[in-house]
Amino acid sequence: MTFLPMLHATMLTLAELPTFINQHLGWILFALIFLIGLAFGAKDFARFSGRRIWAISGVCFDESIRRRVLWITPLAILGVIVVSQLQRPLDEQDAIRQTTKFCLFATGLIVTITTIILACTNLPREIDNRVIFTVVTKPTTRLEIVIGKLLGFVKVSLLILIIMGVFSWGYLRIRAWNFGREIAQRLESNSVPATSISTLRYYNQAGLLNAKTLETPDNVQVYAHVPAPGESRRYLFGGDGNFNVGFDISPDWIAEQGVDPATTPLVVVAQVGYIKRKKGQDVAPAPAPAVKPFAAATQASAGPASRPYYGPFIMSPEERARVMSGFKPVEVPTVSIDVMDATFYSAGNVTPIPPLKTFEMGDPNELTELRGTIDPKVAKNLKGRYYLRVNGGSADAEYFVDLNRTPSPIMLFLPVPAGPAAPGQPPQIALKPIPPIADPLDPSKPMGPIFKTREGNFGMQLRGGSERSSTAIFQFRNASFSADGDTAPFELRGGVERSGDDTPAAEAEQPTRVAVRVQNRTSGMMSDEIIVQPESNRTLLFELPAKALQGGNFDVLVRCLTLGDYLGVSPKSLVLITARQPFALNLAKSLLILWLMTVLVTAVAIFTSTFLSWPIAVVLTLVILLGHWGVDQLGDALAPGIGNQVVTDFGLKSPAKAEAVRATVEKLSYFLNFISTVLPDINKYPAVEDIERGISIPAAKMIDALAVTLGFGVPLVLLAYVFLKNKEVAP
Amino acid sequence: MIAPLNDAAVQTEGLTKIYKDFWGRDKVRALDALDLTIRRGEVFGLLGPNGSGKSTTIKLLLGLIFPTRGTASVLGRPVGDTEINSRIGFLPEESYLYRFLNGEEILRFYGKLFKIDRKTLNQRVPMLLDTVGLDAKSRKRKLREYSKGMARRIGLAQAMINNPDLILLDEPTTGLDPIGTREMKDLILSLKQQGKTVLLCSHLLADVQDVCNRITILFRGKKMVEDEVRELIQKKEITTIEARGLSDQQTEELRQFIARMGVNGVNITHPTTTLEDLFLRIVRENTPQGQSSVGSGPS
Known part of the structure; x- marks a missing residue:
């Protein structure tokens, strides 16, 4: 008892x-x-x-x-x-x-x-x-x-x-x-399917009993296309791309600010731009636009005049008239904003501040400030590391952030009492920022956004295509590598998924083509693109110029060239072999x-x-x-x-x-x-x-x-x- | 070298052992306030029926179990001091040894525990095996293949591997044939001649009588008697007169002389009883009516 x-x-x-x-x-x-x-x-x-x-x-x-x-x-x-x-x-x-x-x-x-x-x-x-x-x-x-x-x-x-x-x-x-x-x-008898030749050659070359020392990338980002030298914009594809900014949320800190977490929402402000994508044609990025000041944006989007009351209709009489006359208005690209936990599983979403129902983008080629809130029911359960994710919603648009103007393109705020309420007025509220997580390499700076794309069976899917296909950038920082020759060995292991609709019948049995090159972050040197043919979920060996790896800070750029194929990658998909031992x-x-x-x-x-x-x-x-x-x-x-x-x-x-x-x-x-x-x-x-x-x-x-x-x-x-x-x- | 505190090889004062049950309640009083002194150089016998506390006493003296009350010292040091173990030899009741080793290996193992160097071991191991009568063939066999008598012999050898000052022998002749028993007795007497102290615990009373200087009889955890063997087995109410060269006439005159003093059934001698008789008498006198003489006393 x-x-x-x-x-x-x-x-x-x-x-x-x-x-x-x-x-x-x-x-x-x-x-x-x-x-x-x-x-x-x-x-x-x-x-x-x-x-x-x-x-x-x-x-x-x-x-x-x-x-x-x-x-x-x-x-x-x-x-x-x-x-x-x-x-x-x-x-x-x-x-x-x-x-x-x-x-x-x-x-x-x-x-x-x-x-x-x-x-x-x-x-x-x-x-x-x-x-x-x-x-x-x-x-x-x-x-x-x-x-x-x-x-x-x-x-x-x-x-x-x-x-x-x-x-x-x-x-x-x-x-x-x-x-x-x-x-x-x-291999000698040429009785190997085309898709397996590269794999078997690798096995033949490297042997089957291996003990390699590997250098793994610090991070992998998937952009809609590779940023030009000095370019501050980072693009993601509408439909499958997203970017994420991390925050450490402490309920104790929130309580210390004198607010009740059970009733207080968190405010999210994102700065995102977009450009329209034309099929088969590159769109040159425009010069960096001026960012609308936060207060002005608040004024512009929060006012009730942005969406007048139309009676029983959802559009103005003029718009309605245009539609009725057969004129199709330009569709406004949208984004959605989600709350993700530390393992990037959804923990809730961010809703636009009423009366808006969706996060609509403003002018193309300019940054638009998007404001929303995290419902108190979701916010009160947030404790520890969370990410705010912006998803590009429209498949025919490319979205971008500008790291020069907004190093952390999503901001998170806690509304706190700013002073005593005037008689007959609602209480005054100030927004107290919750800082984004620090850059692990330089803790004095906020960590930049993490760009991802849609997850498939084998990881993030790189959509195949000859032009403007998604590019995975494997970022190696302070990698220790001593070049013995002119080239450095890398291994790539990704999963190939095929879309039956997009793949021509003749190509179905052909190996997937993937382009790889390396860019040195210190010297800016970009190597020539090499084409490799990975087999799904098999390790592929290839070599890149060792010169481009000098200093240990470099990016390896990978994109899938075969239309209709998706190359699934994760941060462990690409590694640098730095040594071998018995x-x-x-x-x-x-x-x-x-x-x-x-x-x-x-x-x-x-x-x-x-x-x-x-x-x-x-x-x-x-x-x-x-x-x-x-x-x-x-x-x-x-x-x-x-x-x-x-x-x-x-x-x-x-x-x-x-x-x-x-x-x-x-x-x-x-x-x-x-x-x-x-x-x-x-x-x-x-x-x-x-x-x-x-x-x-x-x-x-x-x-x-x-x-x-x-x-x-x-x-x-x-x-x-x-x-x-x-x-x-x-x- | 350890400096002895006194001249006693073993000394106990009020040594008590009470075994407890799972809940910590007293279950069995195995030894009750034992005061014991064994002098250096003597062969001391510890006697008693089963469950009288003999083995408990030995276990307490060796630190295998801990006393409930009382103190004990061995060779001038309190029990539990592992250092003193280097001067003690112990032959357990049965030869509890590593059955997967052979005779030589087991002796070498115990020798290493005493940190005896290899050269000394090379000399001492064969010598001890000879002493206990294990031939060359036997000493290479695994202990699990040994007969009970052979196991006792190797057990005795391991007890002497360190040339101890004090040897505790628990039922040393158990399992030995008559020749082995005789050899064991001779060995004990030889140890006595070497000045070793021997604590002998045995049921075979004739053995004890033959070799011990003094004995203690334990019964239900208590000491019943302790004295010289000779004193204990004398019948003092009877007198034996021994004389050399008496003629028949002189013997008859002596008998008549004693008869005139009013003594009948004259047998002019001091006959001795056996230790067994003495032992049985003490046990019988101390066993309450209707109870068994085997087992420990009440807790």
Whole structure:
């Protein structure tokens, strides 16, 4: 009966921890455990003997090996061979990728399971069958026993990893050699479809076992066309293009301004221009127009005279007369403005200030100020990073922003009280700006707008066409690249989607043509355009002049030339290969990450086995290892505000019940989030994701894995020592 | 080198162990205020029926379990001080050893725990294996293949790997054949001659009687008696007169002389009882009517 109130009280206490403790909880716990370990075992620390530890580890190792633990490796090897023979790969590279994944998955699985079983059962079993009597009655400290056992099982896991590593390397080499030979024969015999030739040539040239170091673009923008040198306008296509400006919204800051978030809308002001697009004809951009002052624009668009009352009609009598006489008026381009969350999912929209119903553009070739509001129902839920997105609405127009005149072309304001209301007048309101997010490269400046285009199956779609087709600009900043020759190797991987209506039948089986060139941001040098033919969702290798990459600040411009084709791209679609290393070294790195994970697994397992029977120790070990990951999987279900959602979903009417449920769910959500922060994150052991993509595992990932292993392993070993020291080992 | 605080090899004062249940309530009083002193260089026997607290005493002295009350010191240092373990040898009740190692490996392992160098181990391991009577073939076999007697022998060898000053032997002759039992007794006597202190815990009372200087009998966690073995097994109400070269006539005259003093059934000797008799008498006298003599005392 007392458990639930106690749990609730604990959650409340945790929820109200001071911010400093919350932010540094990991370090505080680490220090606390270290101090407890020292306090309990200062003498044992002083008596620490490497020789005794090595002896204990040797017995653990010998015993495990003689128990035929290694018999699991041939079983795993057999499993990998069978599964890899049954796989249905897309092509040769995919087969190698899948095989690599199988090998490492099997390795990780058997080494983890073996380690958990060995380490969880060892101490309880030794206590149970009293073997520990003959160890603890020697001049061996309990710390040496814990570390010795840890080392012993770590040696076992290392041996398993070495065996599986040697097998993986050999098996993958054989498979890669076999596939490589087949590819060479197919290319020689010209029996390859035109769409696959470039891919197979790449495989033939680069080999199938790769370990590349890649430089990825900092950003990718999709413009309607490439800005001319010195041009400040950025264009997007109507119909599929949009641009986004980010804001960090703090409900606390809004509350500090003395407004009620539940009733106060946010005001959005965007500066956008447009030009009409004529099919097959470029429209020269006009000189930068003068921007209408905000106040003037407000005056112009907000006045009731802009849309007079026409009685039951929606247009003036003159307009109506023109329509009725068969004259078609020019359609005014429009835009829409949306609120997007940090992952660019819609969180609401911006509505024009009445009486306007749509955001209509003004004069062509000039910036128009568009004003709207975010409804309080949407605004009150905004917390953290959000983007305001302007979508070009009319397919026959190109929209633009002018970065010289409006570096941040969307502004966000909070209406705040400006002073006491005059008698009989509405209260005076001032607009307080919410600043856009800062440029990560230069925090003193606001981050420029992010241009995107319509999302397809493979990312942002670049519409194919010979003229004025969308151009993706992959922006590399401070890229580290040392040119060994005249050219620099790049990889492009995008998905091709085809529109049946637009594609001539004769071209349907022809490869998609993509134009690529590079522009140096420092020197302004633009390379010649090269044409490549990527296959959908396959990696394509091409080379660009190394000279254009000097300084590391450059843009790679990509556009699809084939009419009716859409090239889907994402920021990871284009990468620069800066170095290559042997696959064996990459495999060793991957195994090292797995080994670091098993060190942590062993530490957790030994820790749990010091105070639990082995079956419960196995379960608790898995909970500790998977707890953080599990909470991550719950994702938004644990986000602040979940309490309200639960109350709504359950349709609770009683305010008291609703508040009780809301508060409990919120605290539970906080409690789970808190628990996840003190549990290790196994996502920090990415042993598979890079190597299967042929990417060299960066040192940073290994350092991350090492940090998690030490950060959680050392306190757990100390706790295990404290528990064992205070444990009666005689049953 | 550890400086001993006193001359006792083992000393306990009010040593009490109460086992508790899951909820922390007293369950079993395994040892009740034991005061014990074992002098250096003596062979001391710890006797008692099952559940009397013998093994609990040994476990407490070795730090395998912690006392509820009272204190204990071993070789002048409080129990739980791992450093003192370097001067202690322990043969558990059964040979709880790593079954996947062979005889030589297990001794080398325990030797390493004492930080004995390789050269010394190379000499001491074969010597100990010879001492406990394990031949060259046996010492290469895994312990799981050992018979019970062989396991006791290797257990004894591991207890002596560090040439200890104090040896605790818990039922050392269990599983040994008569020859092995004799050898074990000889070994204990040899250790006594070397000046080692031996704490012997056994059910085989004849063994204890043969080798121990002093004994303590425990019953239901309490000390019943503690004294020299010789003193305990004497029947003082009977007198044995031993004389060399008495003729039949002289013997008859002596009997008549004693008869004249009013003594019948004269047997001129001091016969000894067996330790077993003494042991059984104490247990019987202290067992309440209708209760078993096996098990711990009330908590």
